[in-house]
Amino acid sequence: MRALYKFAVTCLALALSGSAMAQFDFLNKAMDAAKSKMGPAGNLLDKAKPIIDSMGIDEPKEIEIGNTFAASLLGAKPLLNDPALHRYVNTLGRWLALQTERPDLPWTFGVLDDDGFNAFATPGGNIFVTKGLLARMRNESELAGVLSHEIAHVIRKHYVKALQISALAGGSVEIFTERWNKGPAEFRPYIAGFVKDVYSKGLDKSDEYEADRIGVVIAARAGFDPYGLPGVLQTLQSQNPRDGGFTLLFETHPTPTDRLDSLSKVMNGRFDSNNGSVGKSFAERSKEFSR
Numbered sequence: 001m002r003a004l005y006k007f008a009v010t011c012l013a014l015a016l017s018g019s020a021m022a023q024f025d026f027l028n029k030a031m032d033a034a035k036s037k038m039g040p041a042g043n044l045l046d047k048a049k050p051i052i053d054s055m056g057i058d059e060p061k062e063i064e065i066g067n068t069f070a071a072s073l074l075g076a077k078p079l080l081n082d083p084a085l086h087r088y089v090n091t092l093g094r095w096l097a098l099q100t101e102r103p104d105l106p107w108t109f110g111v112l113d114d115d116g117f118n119a120f121a122t123p124g125g126n127i128f129v130t131k132g133l134l135a136r137m138r139n140e141s142e143l144a145g146v147l148s149h150e151i152a153h154v155i156r157k158h159y160v161k162a163l164q165i166s167a168l169a170g171g172s173v174e175i176f177t178e179r180w181n182k183g184p185a186e187f188r189p190y191i192a193g194f195v196k197d198v199y200s201k202g203l204d205k206s207d208e209y210e211a212d213r214i215g216v217v218i219a220a221r222a223g224f225d226p227y228g229l230p231g232v233l234q235t236l237q238s239q240n241p242r243d244g245g246f247t248l249l250f251e252t253h254p255t256p257t258d259r260l261d262s263l264s265k266v267m268n269g270r271f272d273s274n275n276g277s278v279g280k281s282f283a284e285r286s287k288e289f290s291r
């Protein structure tokens with residue numbers, strides 16, 4: 001708790017400047033405008049919405065589904081045995097999540113014992129980053145950018161939406177609802193199949209672009225340099241997609257170049273006056289959280 005307090009005080013001095021708030025409003029408006037331009041795809045989503053709403057995934061269910069996702073993920077990749085690192089990542093992640101409209105979710109952050117470069121989110125607020133990703137972060141604002149991107153997937157319910165669309169596409173809404181109503185034990189096999197699928201194929205590209213846009217804003221609101229996430233994307237740009245550690249990420253996301261192009265259109269100088277911090281060094285954080 002003391003560490004969280006110290007972290008919050010450090011960041012509070014930098015957070016929530018008037019300009020960051022204005023940028024948030026601007027991006028919200030830009031996203032609404034983009035949605036209204038979706039045309040037929042937007043209409044389809046509008047038609048699907050009442051069906052999706054009737055599937056009744058409220059917040060407690062969202063959290064329960066998310067825990068099933070997390071159990072599946074952890075079945076494939078164990079957590080790293082490093083309590084100090086987990087304290088740090090949770091402190092940073094929860095500080096970022098506090099800047100969003102869903103601060104009260106049971107946000108939990110974990111580091112997977114995996115040398116690959118990846119990050120995963122589940123419904124309800126579980127977020128995992130790999131050991132290999134952490135090792136390649138050049139500063140704290142880059143890690144803040146990655147965590148904020150994952151947080152954005154949670155607050156916008158991208159995985160819940162993908163699960164619902166998958167059920168609808170299979171024509172199995174009734175089966176889905178019936179199994180859900182019987183309880184988690186009945187529902188788990190369905191979710192397990194979906195989880196394997198979604199983490200190997202990825203979300204809709206538009207959800208990834210949205211998570212980038214919102215992620216930049218969350219990091220800025222938390223007092224970090226908003227160019228942390230673009231910095232990570234530049235690192236990815238220089239990697240070989242066939243390098244084993246990066247393959248999954250490249251297969252499940254739009255290319256780093258497309259993501260940078262998309263971000264530059266909305267950032268377009270609007271964050272130039274933002275004096276966010278690149279954060280403390282990982283060596284300092286390591287000392288701080290090992291105490």
Ligand SMILES: [Zn+2]
Nearest residue numbers: 149153208211
């Ligand atoms: Zn993503």
